[in-house]
Amino acid sequence: MSLGLLFVDEIKGFYKSRVMAVLWIGLPFITVVLYAVQPEAEGLSFLFFVGLLISSFGGLIGCVTIATTITTELSHHVYDLFLIRPVKRSSLLLAKFFAVLTCILVAIGLAFMTGLILDIVTIGTPNEAMLRGTLESLSLSIAAVVIACSLGTLIGITISSIAVSTIIAIYAGGQFSAIVALIPAFLPDQVHPVTIALVLLITATPIILGASVVLFNRRQF
Amino acid sequence: MSELSQSDSETNTEPIVAFEGVSKTYKDVQALSNVSFEIPRGSVFGYIGPNGAGKTTTIKILVGLIRDFDGDVYVDGRRISEGMSDIHRKLGYLPQEVGFQNWRTVGQMLTTFGRLSGLPKTGLEKRVGEVLELVTLPDVQDRRIVHLSGGMQQKLRLAQSLLHDPELIILDEPMSGLDPASRHQVKSIIKRLSERGATVFFSSHILSDVQDIATLIGILNKGQLMRVGTPDELQSHFQVGNDIEIVVAEGSVMCSDFEDIPGVDYLESTSSKRQVMHLTSDADIDTVIAEVVGKLLSEGCQLRQLNLLKPSLEEVYLRYVGGES
Numbered sequence: 001m002s003l004g005l006l007f008v009d010e011i012k013g014f015y016k017s018r019v020m021a022v023l024w025i026g027l028p029f030i031t032v033v034l035y036a037v038q039p040e041a042e043g044l045s046f047l048f049f050v051g052l053l054i055s056s057f058g059g060l061i062g063c064v065t066i067a068t069t070i071t072t073e074l075s076h077h078v079y080d081l082f083l084i085r086p087v088k089r090s091s092l093l094l095a096k097f098f099a100v101l102t103c104i105l106v107a108i109g110l111a112f113m114t115g116l117i118l119d120i121v122t123i124g125t126p127n128e129a130m131l132r133g134t135l136e137s138l139s140l141s142i143a144a145v146v147i148a149c150s151l152g153t154l155i156g157i158t159i160s161s162i163a164v165s166t167i168i169a170i171y172a173g174g175q176f177s178a179i180v181a182l183i184p185a186f187l188p189d190q191v192h193p194v195t196i197a198l199v200l201l202i203t204a205t206p207i208i209l210g211a212s213v214v215l216f217n218r219r220q221f
Numbered sequence: 222m223s224e225l226s227q228s229d230s231e232t233n234t235e236p237i238v239a240f241e242g243v244s245k246t247y248k249d250v251q252a253l254s255n256v257s258f259e260i261p262r263g264s265v266f267g268y269i270g271p272n273g274a275g276k277t278t279t280i281k282i283l284v285g286l287i288r289d290f291d292g293d294v295y296v297d298g299r300r301i302s303e304g305m306s307d308i309h310r311k312l313g314y315l316p317q318e319v320g321f322q323n324w325r326t327v328g329q330m331l332t333t334f335g336r337l338s339g340l341p342k343t344g345l346e347k348r349v350g351e352v353l354e355l356v357t358l359p360d361v362q363d364r365r366i367v368h369l370s371g372g373m374q375q376k377l378r379l380a381q382s383l384l385h386d387p388e389l390i391i392l393d394e395p396m397s398g399l400d401p402a403s404r405h406q407v408k409s410i411i412k413r414l415s416e417r418g419a420t421v422f423f424s425s426h427i428l429s430d431v432q433d434i435a436t437l438i439g440i441l442n443k444g445q446l447m448r449v450g451t452p453d454e455l456q457s458h459f460q461v462g463n464d465i466e467i468v469v470a471e472g473s474v475m476c477s478d479f480e481d482i483p484g485v486d487y488l489e490s491t492s493s494k495r496q497v498m499h500l501t502s503d504a505d506i507d508t509v510i511a512e513v514v515g516k517l518l519s520e521g522c523q524l525r526q527l528n529l530l531k532p533s534l535e536e537v538y539l540r541y542v543g544g545e546s
Contacts, residue, residue, distance in 0.1 A: 002337060009333050016324035076320030081381060084284045084314040085337040086306045221286035 003091040006082075010099030019065065023107040027061075028114035035118075047126055047134050050115035054108050055141040055181045059148030061107075063173025064166060066100040066149050070156025071165035080221055090213045093153060097209065101149050105142065112138065136193040137181075143197035144180035148173045150208040157216050235298050237262045237389055237420045238283065243292035245278055245444075252278045253290070254444045260422060260437065265415045267435030268424040271542055275444040276424040277317055280393050283422070284314045296389065310339055313382035317393040317424075321366040327353070327377060328362035331384060338385035352380045357406055371398045379407065383414075390414060392423035396430050408434050432534040442542045455537050463506060464530035465498040465513065470523035482512045497530070 014020040035049050070093075073079060082092055112134075119126050126134075152169055159165040180200065184193050236259035245253040253275045260266045270276050281287040282294060285305045294301045296308045321330065331349040340348065353359055356376040366374065375398050382390060395411070396404045404427075411421050411434050425431050431438060438455055440447040448455060469475055471494060479485055479496075484504030489497045500509060506529065517524050 005333070005336055012329070013322055013324055017322070073320070073322070077316065077318050078320045078322060080286060080316050080319050081314075081334065082337065083286060084309060084312070084316075085334065086309045086339060087337050088306075218289070220289055221281065 002087045003095055006087070006091055006095030007098055010095050011102065014099060014103050020103050023061070023065075023103050024110055027107040028111045031111050031114060032118070045123065045126060045130060045134075046115040046118040047112065047130070050111050051134050051137045051141065054111065055137060055144065056177060058104065058108060058141050059144040059177030059180070060170065060173035062100060062104045062145045062149040063152035063155070063176070064169040065104070066097065066152035067155040067159070067165050067169035068162060069100070070096060070153065071159055071162050074157065075160060075162060077221070083221060089217050089219075093157070093213055093216050094209070097149055097153050100152075101146060104145055104149070108138075108142070108145070139194045139197040140180060140184070141177075143200045144177045146201055147180070147204045147208065148176050150205045150212065151176060153212045154208055154215070157212055157219065234262075236260055236295075237297055238266075238422065239293075239295040240279070240283075241293040241295070243279075243282060243290055243294060245275075245282065245287065245290040251444050253282075255292070256441075256444075256446045257292075258439055258446055258449045260420060262420055263415060263418055264420055264436045265411060265434050266420070266422045267431035267438045268422065268441065269426075269428060269431055269438065269538060270424075270441035272426075274441040274542075276441055277393055279441070280314075280391055280422070280424060284312060284391055285309065310385070311387055312389040312391060313385065313387035315378045315382040315390075315392040315395055317397065319378060321374075323365070323367050325366050326363055327358070327366055327369070330366060330377075331381060334381050335384050340385055348384065352384050355383065355410060356380045357403075372400060372403055375399055376403065376407075379410070383410075388419060390419055390421045392421065394425060395423055396425055396427055404430065428534045428538055438534070440538060440541045447541045452534060452537075455534075455541075456532055463500050463504070463532070465500065465506075465510065466526065466528040466530055467496045467498065467513070467517070467524070468526035468528075469494050469517075470525050473523035474521060476516055476520050476522055479513060479516065482509055482516075484509045494525075 011020075031046075031050050031053055034053065035044075035046060038044075038049075079092060083089060116126070151172055155165055155169050155172060159168060183196055183200075184191070187196065238260040240256050240258050243253055243256045244251070256275075256279065268276050268279065278287065282290050283296070283301070285301060285308070288302070297311060299308060301308055328346075328349060331352065332345055335345045335348065336342065349362070353361065356379050358373060358376050358380065361369065361373070361377075366377065369377065375395070379392070379395060382392065390411075392411075395407055399407060408430060411423065415421055415434075415436075423435075432452060435452070437449065437451060439449040440455070467475075473494065475490070475494065475496060479488055479498055484500050484506075486499045486501045486504075489499065491497060498509075498513070500506070510527070510529075514524075514527070
């Protein structure tokens with residue numbers, strides 16, 4: 001029960017602290033602005049452009065958001081009042097992870113919706129091949145975001161300095177998104193990008209999150 | 222506290238808290254060394270000691286924030302390493318240092334903590350109002366916590382610890398940052414909680430506050446528990462000498478040969494009509510007083526007051542911690 005309560009509490013927090021607004025309005029807005037200032041974007045599909053942007057920034061945003069939130073709250077002793085209640089430590093951490101992930105996934109969804117609408121308005125309805133290609137790249141991007149968020153969780157609980165945590169999260173999140181986007185290039189064509197995304201999600205996320213939970217359980221407050 | 226739990230606390234003679242040989246080391250620093258004590262139900266346990274003595278470490282072990290330590294800690298007969306979740310339902314905790322997320326309002330925070338403590342949704346709003354009333358923080362439910370003053374935030378910390386009506390209330394420096402009126406309020410609240418059957422374990426640097434409300438005092442120094450006892454027990458254990466104050470009428474003769482009386486260490490004249498007689502630690506107070514009164518009457522002194530001055534908790538404390546504080 002506490003996981004659900006904590007998740008709702010975190011979502012309320014992201015809403016009230018305007019993190020949600022920055023992500024949900026900011027990501028689609030940045031997409032449009034970058035498209036407009038991009039000199040080589042003429043004729044390029046908005047949807048394709050959004051896909052490129054998400055694969056570059058999605059993991060970075062997720063990793064930095066969660067890492068800095070956790071490090072800041074740990075250093076300010078925010079969790080002490082939660083942990084002296086009948087709440088599992090893992091619930092506290094997982095609620096944070098799922099709340100950040102939800103906010104970012106919704107932001108990605110909104111950015112794609114914006115791209116789709118702009119495509120329909122400017123170049124007409126995208127064809128099936130284009131949609132399929134975009135969704136395939138989106139699946140990889142989402143896998144990268146999920147894993148980057150779990151990586152951010154690990155960074156957040158292991159690094160005690162907010163500045164160091166932010167720097168490492170920027171580096172790790174950015175590099176990780178780039179690596180995941182490149183993986184299909186090193187694999188045979190027969191391996192479907194969605195399969196790669198699923199394999200990455202199923203293997204990496206539980207391992208990193210599990211390590212985070214173990215470390216959080218051992219932590220002395 | 223409910224009537225049922227109050228009746229339970231009256232019949233259950235098992236201590237609500239028991240520390241057995243607890244030690245804790247931070248890298249090379251021994252924060253606690255073989256600490257053992259018990260807290261009986263319904264008592265108000267004042268935990269005192271200099272900065273860095275290990276008070277907060279003791280408290281954090283008790284509430285489960287520090288899990289890596291040697292020894293055993295029991296709450297309500299259960300070892301905390303085995304049933305912390307159940308124990309958390311019974312305890313309320315006010316930390317010395319705690320942060321609040323910027324976006325939280327008072328009402329929202331208390332509602333969330335109430336739900337996490339297992340309180341049902343129905344009636345929670347009423348309970349939040351009651352607790353805020355108790356700590357004299359009405360009309361702040363919609364205010365952001367970060368906009369409250371330091372004293373108000375301290376009262377709010379106290380409010381969250383009382384929300385679920387716990388049997389054991391653990392307060393780390395509850396009077397810190399409060400003005401004299403608020404300190405008085407907090408002491409009244411602690412006394413009322415104790416009268417209703419709750420056990421209160423609090424640490425404080427303000428020894429007069431501890432003396433006012435504690436029924437049992439533990440003195441910690443350099444990670445070692447020097448002594449646990451009632452204020453009277455602590456004073457008598459250290460055999461701190463008592464003082465007798467003699468006040469005579471204006472213009473009366475003041476006797477000066479009290480030093481011959483067995484048990485009198487030395488005399489101190491504080492004014493022409495007031496003398497303080499310092500007794501040796503083994504003095505028999507009744508014999509000394511009888512001798513003093515006899516001398517005063519035989520020499521024609523016009524006695525107005527004869528007061529037995531007990532040593533303050535501060536004096537006892539300084540003896541235990543060797544003047545460090």
